[in-house]
Amino acid sequence: MLKIDGLRASVGGHEVLTGLNLEVGPGEVHAIMGPNGSGKSTLSYVLGGREGYEVTAGEVRLEGEDLFALDPEERAQKGLFLAFQYPVELPGVNNTYFLKAALNAMRKARGEDSLDSVSFMRLMKERLKVLHLDETLLKRDVNAGFSGGEKKRNEIFQLAMLEPKLAILDETDSGLDIDALRLVADGVNALRTPERSMILVTHYQRLLEYIQPDRVHVLSRGRIIRSGGKDLAHELEAKGYGWITGEEVAA
Amino acid sequence: MSTAPAVDELVRSEYEHGFITDIDADTLPPGLNEDVVRAISARKGEPDFLLQWRLKAFRHWLTMPTPEWAAVHYPPIDFQSISYFSAPKKADDGPKSLDEVDPALIETYNKLGIPIEEQKALAGVAVDAVFDSVSVATTFREKLAEAGVIFCAISEAVHSHPEIVKQYLGSVVPHTDNFYAALNAAVFSDGTFVYVPKGVRCPMELSTYFRINARNTGQFERTLIIAEEGSYVSYLEGCTAPMRDENQLHAAVVELVALDDAQIKYSTVQNWYPGDEEGRGGIYNFVTKRGDCRGDRSKISWTQVETGSAITWKYPSCMLRGEESVGEFYSVAITKGRQQADTGTKMIHMGRNTRSTVVSKGISAGHGQQTYRGLVRIAQRAGEARNHTQCDSLLIGDRCAANTFPYIEVKNPTAQMEHEATTSKIGEDQLFYCRARGLSEEDAVSMIVNGFCKEVFRELPMEFAVEAQKLLAISLEGAVG
Numbered sequence: 001m002l003k004i005d006g007l008r009a010s011v012g013g014h015e016v017l018t019g020l021n022l023e024v025g026p027g028e029v030h031a032i033m034g035p036n037g038s039g040k041s042t043l044s045y046v047l048g049g050r051e052g053y054e055v056t057a058g059e060v061r062l063e064g065e066d067l068f069a070l071d072p073e074e075r076a077q078k079g080l081f082l083a084f085q086y087p088v089e090l091p092g093v094n095n096t097y098f099l100k101a102a103l104n105a106m107r108k109a110r111g112e113d114s115l116d117s118v119s120f121m122r123l124m125k126e127r128l129k130v131l132h133l134d135e136t137l138l139k140r141d142v143n144a145g146f147s148g149g150e151k152k153r154n155e156i157f158q159l160a161m162l163e164p165k166l167a168i169l170d171e172t173d174s175g176l177d178i179d180a181l182r183l184v185a186d187g188v189n190a191l192r193t194p195e196r197s198m199i200l201v202t203h204y205q206r207l208l209e210y211i212q213p214d215r216v217h218v219l220s221r222g223r224i225i226r227s228g229g230k231d232l233a234h235e236l237e238a239k240g241y242g243w244i245t246g247e248e249v250a251a
Numbered sequence: 252m253s254t255a256p257a258v259d260e261l262v263r264s265e266y267e268h269g270f271i272t273d274i275d276a277d278t279l280p281p282g283l284n285e286d287v288v289r290a291i292s293a294r295k296g297e298p299d300f301l302l303q304w305r306l307k308a309f310r311h312w313l314t315m316p317t318p319e320w321a322a323v324h325y326p327p328i329d330f331q332s333i334s335y336f337s338a339p340k341k342a343d344d345g346p347k348s349l350d351e352v353d354p355a356l357i358e359t360y361n362k363l364g365i366p367i368e369e370q371k372a373l374a375g376v377a378v379d380a381v382f383d384s385v386s387v388a389t390t391f392r393e394k395l396a397e398a399g400v401i402f403c404a405i406s407e408a409v410h411s412h413p414e415i416v417k418q419y420l421g422s423v424v425p426h427t428d429n430f431y432a433a434l435n436a437a438v439f440s441d442g443t444f445v446y447v448p449k450g451v452r453c454p455m456e457l458s459t460y461f462r463i464n465a466r467n468t469g470q471f472e473r474t475l476i477i478a479e480e481g482s483y484v485s486y487l488e489g490c491t492a493p494m495r496d497e498n499q500l501h502a503a504v505v506e507l508v509a510l511d512d513a514q515i516k517y518s519t520v521q522n523w524y525p526g527d528e529e530g531r532g533g534i535y536n537f538v539t540k541r542g543d544c545r546g547d548r549s550k551i552s553w554t555q556v557e558t559g560s561a562i563t564w565k566y567p568s569c570m571l572r573g574e575e576s577v578g579e580f581y582s583v584a585i586t587k588g589r590q591q592a593d594t595g596t597k598m599i600h601m602g603r604n605t606r607s608t609v610v611s612k613g614i615s616a617g618h619g620q621q622t623y624r625g626l627v628r629i630a631q632r633a634g635e636a637r638n639h640t641q642c643d644s645l646l647i648g649d650r651c652a653a654n655t656f657p658y659i660e661v662k663n664p665t666a667q668m669e670h671e672a673t674t675s676k677i678g679e680d681q682l683f684y685c686r687a688r689g690l691s692e693e694d695a696v697s698m699i700v701n702g703f704c705k706e707v708f709r710e711l712p713m714e715f716a717v718e719a720q721k722l723l724a725i726s727l728e729g730a731v732g
Contacts, residue, residue, distance in 0.1 A: 050683050076689035088684035092702025101698065102688040109689065141702070158688065 001026045001197040002166055007058035008222075009046045016042040018222035019058070024166070027194040031208055031233065032201045034219030035241040040201045041085060043219070044170040048082040049075055062166065076102075077109035079165030083155040083172050090142035095154070096124065098142045099161050106162065127160040131187040149180035156187040167191075168199045173207040185210030205237035220245045279336040285309060288437050291336045295406055300417055308426035308436030315430045321593040322622040322654060323562050325535065328500060335438045335471075391455065398454050400484075401446040405473055408444035415446055419477055423506035423543045423570070431502040431564075432539040435471045439504070442473035447482040447513075456712055458487040472503040478513035480546065485516040487715060501560075502537045511546030511573065516554070518711055520719055523559035525590050533561025533590070540567035544576035544602075552579040553596070554710040556719045558726045561590060566624065568597035571605035571633075578607040581707040583719075585726055586619030586651070595625040595656075600636040600666075609640040612704050615651035616727060626658040629666040637667045644674040645703050647696065647727070697724035 002024040009017040016039045024030050034040050045053045047060065049072035060067040062078060070078065090098065104114040115123070128135060133153060143151050152172055159167055169188065173181055188198070188211055200211060208216070208230060216232040217224045218241070226232065226244055236244070279287055288309045292302040317327070395402050401412060409416050426436035447453050478484055501523070507515050517540075526533025536559075542551035553567040569578025580596035598607035613621045627638045644653035655672050677699050685695030701708070701720050708716045 048683070048687050051679060072683060072686035073689050073691055076687055082687050084684065084687075088678070088680045090681060090684070090699060090702055092705040093698055094702075098688075098698070101694065102685075102690055105691070105694065106689040162688065 001028075001063060002199075003061045005059050005061075007043075007046070007060060008056045009042060010054045010056055011042060011052060015056070016222050017046065020219075020223045022217065022224060024197045024199060026197055027192075028214045029192065029198045029200065029211065030215045030217060031213040031230075032199060032217050032219050032224075033203070033205070033233065033236060035245065036203070038219045039222040040203075040219055041170055042222075044082060044085075044168050044201055047075075047080065047168055048072060073105070074109070076162075076164075077106050081159055081162055081164030081167045083152075083159060083167065083169040085171040085174060087143045087146075087151040087155050089144045089146075091144045093142045095140055095142050096138045099124070099158065102158070103161060124161065127157065130190050131157060131160055132183065133157055148175040149177070149183075152176060152180070152184050153187070156184055156191075160187070160191055163196075165195065166197045166199070168201065170201045171203060172200070173202055173204060181207065182210060205233045208233045218244050279334055281334045282331045283309075283333070283335055283438070287335050291438055294336060295409075297409055298413055300413075301409060301420075304421065304426065305437050308433050309438075311427050312430065312433035312437055315433060318430050321564050321624075322620070323564060323591040323593050325562055325591075328535070330434075333500065336440075394454060395457075398451055399448045400451060400453050400457075401444065402457055403444055405439075405442045405444040405475060408446075408475075412444075412446070415477065416444070416475070419475055419506070419508055421506075423508060423541050424504050424539050429539060431537045432504050435473060435502050435504045435539070439471045439473040442475070442503070443486075444474075445476040445484060445486060447476075447478045447484045449479040450481045451479075452482065453484040456485045456487055470501045472501070474503070474505040475508075476506070476515060476517070477508045478510065478515050478549075480510045481512040482510075483514045483516075485518070485712065487518050487520075487712065489520040489522065499532075500535045500537070503539070505538070505540040505567075507542035507551055509542065509544050509546060509549035509551050509573075509576075512548045513546060514550045514552075515542060516552045517542070517567075518715060519553075519555040519557075520715060520722070521555065521557045521559055521563075522722065525559050525588060526561045528588055534559065535562045535564075536560040537562075537564040540565065541570065542568065542578070543570045544573050544578060544605075545570075546576070547573040547602070548575045549573050550577040550579070552577075552581075552710070554579075554581040554707065555583070556707070556711070556722070557582070557584040557592065557594065558722060560592075563590075563592040563594055565592075565594045566596055568599065569607060570599045570601065571607065571636075572601045573605075574602040575604045575606075576602055577605070579710075580607075580609045580611070581710040582611045583614070583704045583707045583723075584612070584621060585614045585616070585723065586621045587616040587726065589618050591620045593622040593624055595623045597626040598628070598638060600627075600629045600633040600638070603632070603634045603636075605633055605636045607636075607638045609638070609642070610706050611640075611642045612707055613642075613644045613653050614647065614700060614703070614727075615644070615653050616647035617651060619651045621652070622654040622656065624656045624658075626660070627668065628660040629663050629668075631662040633663055634665050635667075636663065636665075639669045640671070641706075642670075642672040643703065644672075645700065646674065646676045647700075693724075693728055696727055700727060 004020055004022040007017050007020040008015060032040060042053060046055060055068055062080060065078065067075060100120050107114060124138060137154065143154060146154060172184055176184060185207065200207060200213060213230055216228055216230055218226040279290055285306060288305050292305055421436060424432050426433055445457060476486060507517060509515050523534035523536055544551050551569050555567065557563055567580060571578050578598050584592050584594050586592045595611060596609055598609065609625060611623050613623055615621045623642050625640060627640060629636045640657065642655055642657065646653060653674060657670055659668060661668060677696060681699055682692060682695050685698065686692060700723055708719055711719060
């Protein structure tokens with residue numbers, strides 16, 4: 001699904017990713033963990049195609065296609081979804097309208113017909129139910145005046161509606177209390193399929209108590225320094241990042 | 252529309268867009284003096300009271316300096332180089348075909364889905380075909396007549412209802428009001444007249460579009476709308492399609508009078524040609540619009556979407572004289588390219604318990620310059636008056652500018668005033684967020700801007716609102732990046 005090879009990237013002239021390799025197969029859920037400043041969010045933005053994140057070396061392929069040859073919207077249309085750490089407010093833009101425009105833009109890019117209003121409403125209500133979300137969400141403006149938890153849940157709702165092939169969840173757990181975290185995790189679990197791959201970017205192990213990853217990677221100073229099964233996350237929680245990052249310095 | 256007897260003036264200089272018009276014998280030579288004013292009035296066979304009024308206005312105009320306080324820049328206008336009266340357009344005036352019209356304009360028409368015959372009319376190409384709307388207009392006029400509503404050209408009303416015109420003309424915007432209003436009073440060409448009798452709810456939205464002789468009313472348009480006690484009227488002015496006109500200077504005057512319990516809703520979509528990329532050939536739109544809430548519990552509501560013109564100078568205002576009268580102003584103004592706009596409103600509270608609401612949304616892109624200038628005045632006798640003003644500016648790119656000048660004068664301690672102002676930029680984060688959901692940058696901009704303008708658009712009549720949204724999207728194409 002996704003293959004990252006020797007990726008180097010800079011932000012404001014400062015190299016943040018220093019040769020990162022990662023391969024995620026179809027239907028796999030990978031967790032990328034790391035201390036602050038290790039390059040987690042940079043990785044998310046580089047994959048999403050945000051301006052100001054300059055790729056200096058390496059390549060990324062999504063289903064074999066060169067990701068860096070595509071604009072952000074084209075990446076989304078090809079099935080890449082980035083759930084934001086800080087979802088952006090769009091005052092005056094209705095959630096339903098926004099989602100419909102987004103979904104139809106993707107369908108158009110794939111050469112499919114636009115979804116009519118009735119089918120779209122039906123789909124929305126069905127997905128709301130799966131995620132146990134309230135219908136009032138549909139009437140509100142995109143993220144405007146939402147609490148932190150509501151914003152994160154709205155991201156998951158978008159994920160459910162847009163049905164990506166690969167979802168990158170950038171610190172979706174940050175700033176959530178335990179109830180909100182459980183709601184979000186349940187949503188993500190409900191959206192797991194044998195085809196859909198996910199990358200969970202997180203600082204803490206606690207999200208992984210609710211979402212079982214197939215692989216866990218530790219990111220430090222811009223590259224993956226250790227990979228393992230879900231036990232690695234527990235070990236990290238117990239011993240702290242210093243346990244691995246210190247080890248690397250010693251090596 | 253080509254069959255309509257209309258008056259059209261032209262600016263002979265400074266218009267570089269290939270419109271060469273033959274001056275025939277019916278056209279007055281350029282220049283302005285008392286003889287010209289007399290000739291205009293005589294040409295229209297006006298009653299003496301109107302001639303005298305025009306002359307008073309002209310004499311006063313001579314004493315007035317050109318206003319320079321607005322934050323707009325343009326070379327001085329030579330008023331003696333303008334011809335103030337010309338006969339109705341002939342078929343060989345103006346461009347001969349659409350091939351002679353700015354291709355960018357044609358592209359916009361196509362995007363708006365305007366039929367080819369209408370494109371010609373809008374671009375000023377002479378057409379012989381008579382539109383379907385002529386018959387539509389006739390049906391509408393019959394229906395209006397049944398309700399007792401008078402809806403006609405002001406030049407017609409001068410003859411058919413001289414007593415009403417005499418009573419109200421200049422009663423809201425006096426001939427001495429300001430430089431351009433005085434000029435308009437002296438030389439006004441034509442415009443719209445609406446009279447809604449007591450207790451009548453006008454059975455349809457009145458639109459200039461359906462008044463067949465409304466096109467080509469020229470550069471000094473004059474509109475007068477009177478709503479008698481307990482009546483209601485909604486009036487739509489303009490068109491979302493960009494309008495081409497040979498006249499560079501437009502100085503219109505609009506007067507609204509609402510008596511006890513009457514309501515007037517006045518909506519404008521202004522999309523005059525803004526000029527080319529350097530702003531050449533664009534329209535100067537210097538308008539005086541004022542509504543007089545003369546009666547108790549009367550209400551006047553202005554809604555405007557301003558996207559065109561090279562320069563806009565416009566402050567639709569409400570004089571809240573009647574007790575418990577209500578004034579509203581909802582505005583979206585866009586400046587892009589080299590456009591300049593100095594626009595806003597005045598809410599003058601004179602009656603007790605009067606209320607006013609001002610919602611102004613300014614959008615600047617490219618090198619656009621925009622100023623909101625608003626005045627809220629609470630007179631000493633206007634007890635318990637209330638105003639809420641909200642004034643938001645949105646900037647796209649880093650070469651444009653927005654200024655806000657709110658003037659507030661309160662002479663009564665019981666007044667309640669609220670003023671909110673924000674300036675924001677379309678953030679890189681907002682654009683990236685939309686793009687990460689598969690939307691193109693242009694769609695993202697138009698979505699964010701439409702969201703920003705929502706409070707104003709919902710005040711527009713339904714079909715106008717839909718068109719306005721489309722217009723906004725087209726106006727802002729290529730504004731980012």
